[in-house]
Amino acid sequence: MTDLSRRKLIQTGLAAAAGVAGLGAAARIAGKYGLIPPDHGGIWGLGETLNYASARLLNRHSMAREFARSQISERPLQNEMAPLRDAFKKLQAGAFADWRLTIDGMVARPAALSLAQLKGYPSRSQITQLACEEGWSYVAEWIGVPLSYVLEVVGIQPEAKYVVYFSIDPDWWDSIDMGDALHPQTYLAYGMNGGELSVGNGGPLRMRVPRQLGYKSVKFITHLTVTDSLKGFGRGLGSASPEGGYAWYAGI
Amino acid sequence: MANLASVPVPPGSFVPVAAADVPAPTDASRHSAFIRVTHWITAVCFVALLVSGAEIVISHPRFYWGENGNVLTPVLFKLHIPSSRSLVPTGYGYVLPDQNGWSRYLHFQSAWIAVLTGFIYVGAGLFSGHFRKSVLPGRADLSWPAFSKAIVSHVRFERPSAAEAWSYNLLQRLSYLFVIFVLFPLVIWTGLAMSPAFVSAIPASVTLLGGRQSARTLHFFVSVALLLFLLVHVGMVWFAGFRSRMRAMITGRADTPAVTNMERV
Numbered sequence: 091m092t093d094l095s096r097r098k099l100i101q102t103g104l105a106a107a108a109g110v111a112g113l114g115a116a117a118r119i120a121g122k123y124g125l126i127p128p129d130h131g132g133i134w135g136l137g138e139t140l141n142y143a144s145a146r147l148l149n150r151h152s153m154a155r156e157f158a159r160s161q162i163s164e165r166p167l168q169n170e171m172a173p174l175r176d177a178f179k180k181l182q183a184g185a186f187a188d189w190r191l192t193i194d195g196m197v198a199r200p201a202a203l204s205l206a207q208l209k210g211y212p213s214r215s216q217i218t219q220l221a222c223e224e225g226w227s228y229v230a231e232w233i234g235v236p237l238s239y240v241l242e243v244v245g246i247q248p249e250a251k252y253v254v255y256f257s258i259d260p261d262w263w264d265s266i267d268m269g270d271a272l273h274p275q276t277y278l279a280y281g282m283n284g285g286e287l288s289v290g291n292g293g294p295l296r297m298r299v300p301r302q303l304g305y306k307s308v309k310f311i312t313h314l315t316v317t318d319s320l321k322g323f324g325r326g327l328g329s330a331s332p333e334g335g336y337a338w339y340a341g342i
Numbered sequence: 343m344a345n346l347a348s349v350p351v352p353p354g355s356f357v358p359v360a361a362a363d364v365p366a367p368t369d370a371s372r373h374s375a376f377i378r379v380t381h382w383i384t385a386v387c388f389v390a391l392l393v394s395g396a397e398i399v400i401s402h403p404r405f406y407w408g409e410n411g412n413v414l415t416p417v418l419f420k421l422h423i424p425s426s427r428s429l430v431p432t433g434y435g436y437v438l439p440d441q442n443g444w445s446r447y448l449h450f451q452s453a454w455i456a457v458l459t460g461f462i463y464v465g466a467g468l469f470s471g472h473f474r475k476s477v478l479p480g481r482a483d484l485s486w487p488a489f490s491k492a493i494v495s496h497v498r499f500e501r502p503s504a505a506e507a508w509s510y511n512l513l514q515r516l517s518y519l520f521v522i523f524v525l526f527p528l529v530i531w532t533g534l535a536m537s538p539a540f541v542s543a544i545p546a547s548v549t550l551l552g553g554r555q556s557a558r559t560l561h562f563f564v565s566v567a568l569l570l571f572l573l574v575h576v577g578m579v580w581f582a583g584f585r586s587r588m589r590a591m592i593t594g595r596a597d598t599p600a601v602t603n604m605e606r607v
Contacts, residue, residue: 134447134448136455137448137454138447141450141454145540152542157409167414219538219554221538223446225401225404226402226404227409228414301538301542337447341539342537342538342539
C-alpha cells in the first residue's frame with residue numbers, strides 16, 4: 091500500500107466516522123425538538139423525516155394562505171368515501187342532536203361535547219384551500235371552533251405532544267402534533283360557505299388542518315385523545331394513513 | 343478523419359480539433375469520481391421521480407390553471423389514460439389500483455436525495471471551476487457561425503470527433519446549462535409550490551406561478567421537458583458510442599487518451 095492510498099484510506103475512514111457521529115447527534119437533537127415523525131422507520135424514513143423536520147423548522151408560525159370570498163369554488167367537491175354506517179345514519183336521523191365529541195387522554199377535564207356546545211364556543215371562519223394528494227383542489231369558507239380553544243376548555247397537560255382524532259368510521263383516525271393542534275387555523279369545523287357542513291364534506295363535524303393535505307382533515311369526528319406518544323395507537327405510526335401506505339405528515 | 347492516433351505528430355505542433363479549445367484534463371480520467379457519483383445518484387433519483395410522478399398523475403390525469411381544479415371544474419387539458427380513482431371520468435370502464443402511497447414516499451425521498459446531491463454538485467462545480475471549464479461554452483463557440491455549424495453537424499448526425507470524447511460540444515454545453523440552471527430549479531420550485539406547508543411559509547412561491555393548479559400544470563410540463571432531455575441524452579450517448587461513453591461515466595476512462603495527450607503537447 092502506498093503512502094497516498096493509506097492517507098486516503100485514513101481520511102475516508104475519519105470522514106465516515108465523523109459523518110456517522112454527526113448523523114447520530116443530529117438525530118438526537120431532532121428528536122429533542124420534535125422533528126422526527128412517527129413513521130420515521132423503514133425505507134422511506136429518510137424522506138419523511140426530512141419533509142417533517144424541514145417543514146417544522148420553516149413554518150412553525152406560518153399561516154395557510156387565505157383567499158378572497160370571490161375565489162371560493164362555486165361547487166365544493168365532495169370526494170368519494172366509504173358508505174355511511176348505521177351508527178352514522180341513526181345520528182343523522184336525529185339531526186345529529188346526539189352527536190358527541192368525547193375528549194380524553196392527557197387532559198384535566200375530560201369531556202363529551204354536543205354540537206350545540208361546540209357551536210356555543212367562539213366561532214371562527216377561514217377561506218382556505220383544500221388540496222388533495224391526488225392533485226385536485228378547491229377553495230371554501232370553513233366555519234368552526236379553533237381546536238386550540240377546545241383544548242383550552244379541557245386543559246391539556248404540559249407533556250402532551252399529539253392530538254389523535256377519530257372518525258365515527260372505525261378505520262379512520264389520524265393525529266397531529268401540538269404545533270398543528272394549537273395552530274389558529276386548525277378547526278373543528280361544522281360549517282361551510284355560510285351554511286351547515288354537508289355530510290358529503292364531512293358534516294356534522296370535520297377536522298380542518300389547512301397547512302396539510304386534505305387527508306389530514308378527517309371527516310365525522312367523534313373522539314379526541316391528547317397524548318405524549320403515538321405508540322399505543324394502531325401500529326404506532328401516528329394514523330391510519332401510514333397503515334394504508336400514506337405518509338403521516340401531509341404538509342407536502 | 344483517419345485514425346488520429348496513427349498520425350505522427352511532432353512535439354510542439356498544434357492539432358486542430360472540432361472543439362477548438364479542448365480543456366486539458368488535469369488527470370487521466372474523463373470524468374472525476376465526484377462527477378461520476380453525483381451523475382449516477384441524480385440519474386437513479388430522476389428515474390424514480392419520473393415513475394412515481396407518473397403514478398401520482400394517474401390518480402388525477404386532468405390539468406388546470408389557477409387555484410381551483412377538480413372534476414367539477416373545466417380542464418386546461420387532460421391525458422387520455424385510465425385513472426386510479428373512480429371519481430375521475432376517463433371514459434375507461436375500469437379503475438387502476440391505487441399506487442399513490444409508495445409513489446409519494448418515493449417521490450419525496452428521491453427528490454431530497456436529488457436536491458441535496460444537486461446542491462453539492464453545483465456548489466463544488468462553482469468552486470472547482472467545473473462549470474467555467476467544462477460546461478460554459480468557450481468564447482470562440484459563442485458566435486452564430488459556430489452555433490449554426492454545431493446545429494448543422496447535429497442535424498446531419500455527423501459522428502462526434504475524437505476530441506469530443508474528452509470535452510462537451512457546444513450544444514451539449516448549452517443543454518446541460520439549461521437543464522442544471524433552468525429546468526431543475528423550475529421543477530423544484532413548481533413542486534414546492536404544491537406543498538401547503540411550504541407555501542404557508544413562502545406564499546409568493548405559488549402566487550407568482552398563478553396558483554396551485556398552475557404550479558401543478560407547470561410541474562408537469564417541466565417534467566416532460568426533463569424527460570425529453572433524458573431521452574435525447576441517452577440517444578446521443580448511444581449515437582456517440584454507448585460502450586465508451588458509459589465506461590467514461592462509470593470508470594472515468596475514455597477512449598483515445600493518446601490523441602488527447604498529443605493535443606495537449
